[in-house]
Each structure stands twice: as C-alpha cells, then as structure tokens.
Amino acid sequence: MNNTSKQKFTELIQDNTGIINKVLFLYLDDPEDRDDLNQEILFQAWKSYPRFKGNSKFSTWLYKVSLNTVFTYQRKTRKKPEIVEFEEHHEYDDLHESKTDQQNSLLYLIKKLDEVNRMIISLHLDGYKNEEIAEITGLTKNNAAVKLHRIKEKLISKMKGGNL
C-alpha cells in the first residue's frame, strides 16, 4: 500500500483510538498482554484495511477487527479478570482520569460479565442498534435484544442495590 493509504489509515486510527483503548481495557488486565494486543490490533487492522470498502463506518469496522483480534488472541497469562475489592479501584487507575463512583461501579460490573455479554453491553452503550449488534456479534437480532435486556436488568439492579 502506498504512502497516501498509510497516511489515511493513520488518521483514521488516530480518530478512533478510543475504540482500541476501550476494547483493551475491557478485556485485558495484564499490561504486557494489553501492549502486545494494542500492536496486534493495529497490525491486523492494517492488514485488513484493503478490504475496508466504506460500506460501514470505519469505527464499526475497527470495532469488529478489535473485538475479533481480542477474542482470537492467545493470552500469555490466562488470568481471569481480577475481581478487586471495589474500594481499591487499582485496576482502573491507568485511565489517568478521576472517575465518579458511578463510573467505577459500571466498569467493575461490566468487567465481571462474561466476555460475550461484555461485548454486547459495550456495543449497546456505544449507541449501536440491535441489528448492528447482531451483525457484529453474529447473534440473531432477537437473541441480541433478549441478551441485552437481561444484561441491562442485571447491571441496573446491581448498581441500584449497591450489590457489588
């Protein structure tokens, strides 16, 4: 690919860095894994870039590549997401931003979900419609909707009840 493609790709990635950061943050706890996977996502996105025809938004396409890369990545340290005492919040310090208790609660609860449910709720909260979630995940639209409903109910009840 030529320099113009590289330039365009770089700009698109920089505009959508948040997607990669979010996926890394939601699925990996080990800093070494995160660093390796960050590079792997960029590599896979660049390798697949010629197949991006602009039929969907670049952000949606990058989301798919990022999720697929994370899900097919062979983790070096097969740590389960660390369930820290909620008061500690060490896990979330690397966002370099102070967050409210509500944001911390949300992150904590989302990271406690299984990987598939984590993907569904994060896509929903990012504004994707049920048919788009179905298209990205491979679920049927109705199944995605039912799963989403259950996850939301679970999250809301836990946030409301402070049952963390």
Next chain:
Amino acid sequence: MSQDLQNAWDQLQNNFNRQKIDKEAIMQAITRTSSNPLEKLKKGIKNKMRWVAVFFIASFIIMLLTIQNVRTTAVWCFVLVYLGGSWLYMRHQYNNMTGDLTGNVKLTLTTYYNRVKKVLKFEETVGLVIISISGIIGWTLSSLYKGETFKEIFTDPVSLTFFLIFAVGYGALGTYAARKMNEKAFNEYLEQLKTNIDLLNINDID
C-alpha cells in the same frame, strides 16, 4: 437508572478517547510480526515446507549421483513423489489458513477454532507418516545399494522387524509426541475459543 448507566458510560468514553496513539507507534505496529496463533501455525508450516523442499532437492541430486539400477531409481522416484506430494499438501493447508478478522465475531471464532484444530490434526498426521516412511525408505535404499533385491528385503526377518518398529513404534510415538506438544501449546487456547463460541450459541429466546 438506565439513563444513569448511559451517562456513566459516556463520561468514560471521554477517557478512552483522550489517550491517542502516535503516528510512530502505528507505523511500528504495522510492520511487526503478528502474534496471532494462526499466523504462528502458518509460520510453522512454512518452515516445514522449506525443509521438505531442501530434502527434495537433496534427494534429486543424490539420485542423479548414485544411479545404479532400476530398483534404486524407482525408490528414489517414489521419494521424490512423496516429498513433492507432501509439499503440495502443506501448500494447500497453508493457503487455507486465512483468518479474516473483519467478519462477525461468532463466525471468526468458529473459523479459528476449526482451522487451529485442523492444523493440529495435520501436525499429528505428519508426525505419524514422516518418521515411519522415512525410516522404511532409508532402510530399503541402503539394502538396495548393498545389492539386495526387493524380495530379499521384504522377506528378511531383520528388515521386517525394523519396518514394524518404524511403522508402529516410531509412528505411534511421533503421533503421541505431536499430540502432547500440541495439547500443551494449544489446549488452553482452544478452550478459550470454545467458551466464547458456546456463549454465542446460547439462544436466550426460548
């Protein structure tokens, strides 16, 4: 409460968006070697293909240099066909190992799971066949160069014992070793893929 959930997420989004990847890091990442398991397996097959090609060329040269009679030439021709066929089979495996990461997650995971399993099976087969055939061919050729005939070789109890050891003993041992190595390297990974495939296959509508 649902709106609270959304608000909390939207605020988090700002944090995710704030950390930018610089241009140099992107350029560095796109020229690296992939750590994707399928890519690693592909690399392994490519290395094997190189070795098979080296053995093919070496066998061809030895055949030309040691032409003695029709029998040895026939065995060498078999060796060349065997190596050529193995190379083509590996090439076929290699070409089929494309992992498209732009499709939906369920399809991608299922494809990866099936491909990785297929390659591991292929590795076990290679372990089974290569050691056995190489041993049998090597013994046969050396006996032919000593002036023995096929009939003598295949009725000689020593040769038959040797063949049996190679076919059953080393073949089984090779397969076992390949399986154990693959299990150690990929069992956990396959479980990781399978867990998420199963979660995606659960139908919550019923």
